[in-house]
Amino acid sequence: MAKIIRIGTRDSELALWQANTVKNKLENLGYKTELIPVKSTGDLNLDQPLYEMGITGIFTKTLDVAMIKNKIDIAVHSMKDVPTALPKGIVEAAVLPRANTLDILIHKGTDFLNEENGIIATGSLRRKAQWLHKYPAHSVVNLRGNVNTRMQKLNDNNWNGAIFAAAGLERIHLKPENFIDLDWMIPAPAQGAMLVVANEDDNFSRKALVHLNDEETSICVHIEREFLKVLEGGCTAPIGALATVENDEVSFHGALFSLDGTQKFEEKSTFSLKNYKNKGREAANSILSKGGKKLMDSIKAKLNS
Numbered sequence: 001m002a003k004i005i006r007i008g009t010r011d012s013e014l015a016l017w018q019a020n021t022v023k024n025k026l027e028n029l030g031y032k033t034e035l036i037p038v039k040s041t042g043d044l045n046l047d048q049p050l051y052e053m054g055i056t057g058i059f060t061k062t063l064d065v066a067m068i069k070n071k072i073d074i075a076v077h078s079m080k081d082v083p084t085a086l087p088k089g090i091v092e093a094a095v096l097p098r099a100n101t102l103d104i105l106i107h108k109g110t111d112f113l114n115e116e117n118g119i120i121a122t123g124s125l126r127r128k129a130q131w132l133h134k135y136p137a138h139s140v141v142n143l144r145g146n147v148n149t150r151m152q153k154l155n156d157n158n159w160n161g162a163i164f165a166a167a168g169l170e171r172i173h174l175k176p177e178n179f180i181d182l183d184w185m186i187p188a189p190a191q192g193a194m195l196v197v198a199n200e201d202d203n204f205s206r207k208a209l210v211h212l213n214d215e216e217t218s219i220c221v222h223i224e225r226e227f228l229k230v231l232e233g234g235c236t237a238p239i240g241a242l243a244t245v246e247n248d249e250v251s252f253h254g255a256l257f258s259l260d261g262t263q264k265f266e267e268k269s270t271f272s273l274k275n276y277k278n279k280g281r282e283a284a285n286s287i288l289s290k291g292g293k294k295l296m297d298s299i300k301a302k303l304n305s
């Protein structure tokens, strides 16, 4: 059958690179595809029925709507931007092999790391909290936009550096020489992984995408996202999680920080790959019971005020 799989993507350079990767993989398997870039409308107004379907993610809602309105068959996302609960009728169809999981600092010289008045830029609560935890005398300024925009703003300002996901910059060959790996920083759940979603009843696309799924990556991000989901219960908070696999053994590291970085609750565990079920939940519950619940409540109160 010559059905063409319509691949929806956001129109940033990184999103297009990711969607083209999925397109090439499907075409190598013999499928016909078409790329449909969808302009992100950050201010997209959702009507009542769409809200009831559970569309929430700021980065993903435009593509969710395009899928529900049958303008596209599948959508490619940076998995860390996808809310832990997918809209009704939309399912995870493939998690691609993971790229670099690390956060990196792009800098203009590293002397400031040992000084009191460093200024670094990030729009992420998770990165801000971890930076201030390690460098309490520094200040963090807000930085938003896609990776190209953020890199430009870093060049245009007097900040000492800005934090990026290594994967994003590596994919579009934007990673400069002047970077350091922030291997002490716990990445966002699912950082460096790409998720392809499909309509639950679209057996043709789902069957095609099975071939693209990487089982080990899929298990790791499942653990990380379960940790996130149980901890945050629908709000955004400074939460990091990373699961890695070596010789069929998983190492998990997850943490919750206060917004100002002064408090940190963390959980580390190792277990065999075949016992991965509920490990994210258990880690989150352990943090919640040792003070994380109280911290989450105060974060929610602060973010809603």
Ligand SMILES: NCc1[nH]cc(CCC(=O)O)c1CC(=O)O
Pocket (backbone or CB within 6 Å): 078, 079, 080, 081, 147, 163, 164, 165, 166, 167, 168, 169, 190, 191, 192, 193, 194
């Ligand atoms: N929130 C933006 C975003 N979403 C995914 C990536 C990069 C790719 C990835 O981490 O999987 C980025 C850029 C960044 O965080 O610097």
